[in-house]
Amino acid sequence: xxxxxxxxxxxxxxxxxxxxxxxxxxxxxxxxxxxxxxxxxxxxxxxxxxxxxxxxxxxxxxxxxxxxxxxxxxxxxxxxxxxxxxxxxxxxxxxxxxxxxxxxxxxxxxxxxxxxxxxxxxxxxxxxxxxxxxxxxxxxxxxxxxxxxxxxxxxxxxxxxxxxxxxxxxxxxxxxxxxxxxxxxxxxxxxxxxxxxxxxxxxxxxxxxxxxxxxxxxxxxxxxxxxxxxxxxxxxxxxxxxxxxxxxxxxxxxxxxxxxxxxxxxxxxxxxxxxxxxxxxxxxxxxxxxxxxxxxxxxxxxxxxxxxxxxxxxxxxxxxxxxxxxxxxxxxxxxxxxxxxxxxxxxxxxxxxxxxxxxxxxxxxxxxxxxxxxxxxxxxxxxxxxx
Amino acid sequence: xxxxxxxxxxxxxxxxxxxxxxxxxxxxxxxxxxxxxxxxxxxxxxxxxxxxxxxxxxxxxxxxxxxxxxxxxxxxxxxxxxxxxxxxxxxxxxxxxxxxxxxxxxxxxxxxxxxxxxxxxxxxxxxxxxxxxxxxx
Numbered sequence: 108x109x110x111x112x113x114x115x116x117x118x119x120x121x122x123x124x125x126x127x128x129x130x131x132x133x134x135x136x137x138x139x140x141x142x143x144x145x146x147x148x149x150x151x152x153x154x155x156x157x158x159x160x161x162x163x164x165x166x167x168x169x170x171x172x173x174x175x176x177x178x179x180x181x182x183x184x185x186x187x188x189x190x191x192x193x194x195x196x197x198x199x200x201x202x203x204x205x206x207x208x209x210x211x212x213x214x215x216x217x218x219x220x221x222x223x224x225x226x227x228x229x230x231x232x233x234x235x236x237x238x239x240x241x242x243x244x245x246x247x248x249x250x251x252x253x254x255x256x257x258x259x260x261x262x263x264x265x266x267x268x269x270x271x272x273x274x275x276x277x278x279x280x281x282x283x284x285x286x287x288x289x290x291x292x293x294x295x296x297x298x299x300x301x302x303x304x305x306x307x308x309x310x311x312x313x314x315x316x317x318x319x320x321x322x323x324x325x326x327x328x329x330x331x332x333x334x335x336x337x338x339x340x341x342x343x344x345x346x347x348x349x350x351x352x353x354x355x356x357x358x359x360x361x362x363x364x365x366x367x368x369x370x371x372x373x374x375x376x377x378x379x380x381x382x383x384x385x386x387x388x389x390x391x392x393x394x395x396x397x398x399x400x401x402x403x404x405x406x407x408x409x410x411x412x413x414x415x416x417x418x419x420x421x422x423x424x425x426x427x428x429x430x431x432x433x434x435x436x437x438x439x440x441x442x443x444x445x446x447x448x449x450x451x452x453x454x455x456x457x458x459x460x461x462x463x464x465x466x467x468x469x470x471x472x473x474x475x476x477x478x479x480x481x482x483x484x485x486x487x488x489x490x491x492x493x494x
Numbered sequence: 495x496x497x498x499x500x501x502x503x504x505x506x507x508x509x510x511x512x513x514x515x516x517x518x519x520x521x522x523x524x525x526x527x528x529x530x531x532x533x534x535x536x537x538x539x540x541x542x543x544x545x546x547x548x549x550x551x552x553x554x555x556x557x558x559x560x561x562x563x564x565x566x567x568x569x570x571x572x573x574x575x576x577x578x579x580x581x582x583x584x585x586x587x588x589x590x591x592x593x594x595x596x597x598x599x600x601x602x603x604x605x606x607x608x609x610x611x612x613x614x615x616x617x618x619x620x621x622x623x624x625x626x627x628x629x630x631x
Contacts, residue, residue, distance in 0.1 A: 256563035303568065
């Protein structure tokens, strides 16, 4: 069964704040839920399917209770930052199977303002035991291990990584809510402090309190709504893990999720007018562009030169909201903003100078966990309502 | 090289991992090897994900390998480690095949290279076991 054309994104909402000391993550989840439902022209009472991560309380149960949802379908798939891209795919599948007709996806968190984390307490899982002894400091270390290997194997340079940040910053200057709205140069990226070699501070995404929500609906509901909806064309997901110590850090799970999504959507790389590419770190973008087939393996560093990622006229405009690198990486998980910006582009609602002309087909890709060990990858291809 | 030695945090030892950690106290790096398909299993677990066999045998490995990739950590929030900056985290590919996460020690961080031959060294946690790190061979 294909999900192509079986579900539509009717509403999206990205929380406008990036530092939220004075409300709970649950309240932020409610705010983004109300925002996305209002965007769709729907209310909480219309929701019969709910999707969220496992980062808060008892998976989706706690938030379903808090929001007072009356559900016939629930899904708390947890693949880190890619979860919410997966949730769109799973929502489309559930709608196509008749399990729900209005699916709400929410997420939020406050890493700047409140302690958070997964798996607190309880018995450690084996990977955390054998990787937790060596001073891994946050996510950056694992991505740095991938970057070193990619550079060794393919000659990728720090200046090429920096081009990714530069493109994101050029977009962020047009986003009034961006956490880092100032354009930067390649040299400024190269001059920023080394965090975990070869990754410097400006190779890393922002840490923000925030959240986002998405409403996915059936074709019948979409037809009843006043606003233009966005069609779900295809979705692929993958888990790439350490494979008994046989890991290869030069590619991501996108090598599996990408082809599945393209085939289901019936489109090719050449049809993609805009791409949201998960940008936890600059190396994440380089590897993902290769793995999704936008360039040959190992050529991602060359691909991003000469403003290739810069909207509106680059070869492949990406992350026009400023991405995780400059705009928002809510709760250390950026998948939801990847979907939201793709929807904005397809609806012609991107920030003025970054709107891609004739944007009829777009891609959103999420990467969760770590490309340095185990990751969830999710590729979503979306089109305008009549695509 | 950092002025501080790296910390030697004691590992959490799951019941089925007692043999692995006991071996480190004797200066041995050991891991399950599949009796049926001959693959080494890393991180250790009491079965073989490659072929599905539950017949695995703890087998000592040489402790020799090469650096597959590494990073020099310049900023860290990890207690003990943050006092020892900069330090090196790496994946070492063992001669037997598996890549293991570890630290590279006994060398200036700036001198570590991909492909460098290394061999295992054990650092006592003072809890009846030792951490397996690697130094230039």
